Amino acid sequence: METYGKILLIAMPIFLALVLFEKWYGWNKGKDTVRNMDMISSLASGVTNVTKDVLGLAVTVIAYSWLVNNLALMQIKESWLTYLIAFIVLDFAGYWVHRWSHHINIFWNLHIIHHSSEEFNLACALRQSISNFVNIFTFLLIPAALLGVPANVIAVVAPLHLFAQFWYHTQHIGKMGILEKIIVTPSHHRVHHAINKEYLDKNLSQIFIIWDKLFGTFQEELPDVPCVYGITRPVRTWNPVKINFQHLWLMMKDAWRTNNWKDKFALWFKPTGYRPADVMEKYPVYKINDVYNFEKYYPKSSFALDVWCWVQLVALLLLISYLFGNIAPIDNLNDGYIYYYGGFIFLFVYALTELMDRSRYAIIWETIKNVAGLTILYYIGDWFGSDILLLGSLKYILSGYFLASEIVTVTFILKHLKEDRLSLAQG
Helix, strand or coil: CHHHHHHHHHHHHHHHHHHHHHHHHHHHHCCCCCCHHHHHHHHHHHHHHHHHHHHCCCEECCCHHHHHHHHCCCCCCCCHHHHHHHHHHHHHHHHHHHHHHHHCHHHHCCCHHHHCCCCCCHHHHHCCCCCCCEECCHHHHHHHHHCCCCHHHHHHHHHHHHHCCCCCCCCCCCCCHHHHHCECCHHHHHHHHECCCCCCCCCCCCCECHHHHHHCCCCCCCCCCCCCECCCCCCCCCCHHHHHHHHHHHHHHHHHHCCCHHHHHHHHHCCCCCCCHHHHHHCCCCCCCCCCCCCCCCCCCCHHHHHHHHHHHHHHHHHHHHHHHCHHHHHHHCCCHHHHHHHHHHHHHHHHHHHHCCCCCHHHHHHHHHHHHHHHHHHHCCCCCCCCHHHHCHHHHHHHHHHHHHHHHHHHHHHHHHHHHHHHHHC
16 A cells, blocks of 8 residues: 555656646647646546555455465566566456456446546546456466466556556557557557447557457557547546446446346346346437537636636645655554545545536535545644644645635636526527
């Protein structure tokens, strides 16, 4: 937990710098592929994912350490070859987890967040799941366990393998010559994120493209078929918490509503997107039929709202950085404090993205967030042991922030409600 937090303290500024550089580069070249609210939503999603991971809010059915201790046919010492074997096995396992996530209804819920952006840029790479509470795919690492690859090697290689998938989420790098035949490139991954019928559910490899070529899921990017990004049943929200559970909620409602008892159980394991016929007819859900003719999700915004959402994002990143840098001290204050902090981060993200959605409930969520923040400050006496920062003045700075955040958010929501009423009256 603590080690991963320290790694994230280094990785987060690098990822953020690259995201902002891509924004600047696209703007400078006249091809801006990054929209403000979409980028903030992606970054907020990344915050929820790493918070969940750092807090260890998942259960592994079979730990890799158990596999290697019980199945190893040999013992191998750590060397460059050990790390290479671990990397290849993780990549092979990643291909199959990825493939099942695209093709099996219940597993799509674990992956929908990553495809939810209707843009394709470095920021959308940070849209990662928070709905994967049970890890059942460790069995795919059995080849590494049989070879005796130590558990600590897997622990080191796994985050590196994940981070190595960041760079190819961009539209600014074209085809890369001979590398197109070896590794996953931006061109390959643009195809993967596209919803064109030619591209759907293709290029599922994570690092080495050979898995797609071996298992029949490879598709080259075609010059006459421009990629259109997103998912065929658009999420229509900036809120990553909602997105993470949207598909699961639909399946639960379908299982309850259908009169077909077989479907109540089978729909979970049917192909992704399957809905019982009786439910689909009675409770239709919007689906994109013409990928070249649909309206992307982007609620009305303003320069002032954009600026305020960026201010809120900066505050969020500062708070999460403090958490990652002080996991042990916060945990030592009280057994549950680390989870209170994590819960507050989720509450912060929810309130911010509800405002971005222009939801009338944003006032409620913002109020809950600010009351929770003030309660933490005055119950503990500071912000989770931060009284030594800024000569003890941080408590008062944060109090001022929570009060200002409430006032500004309420002002925006009241303004939005007034605009919506005028729009309805004129319509």
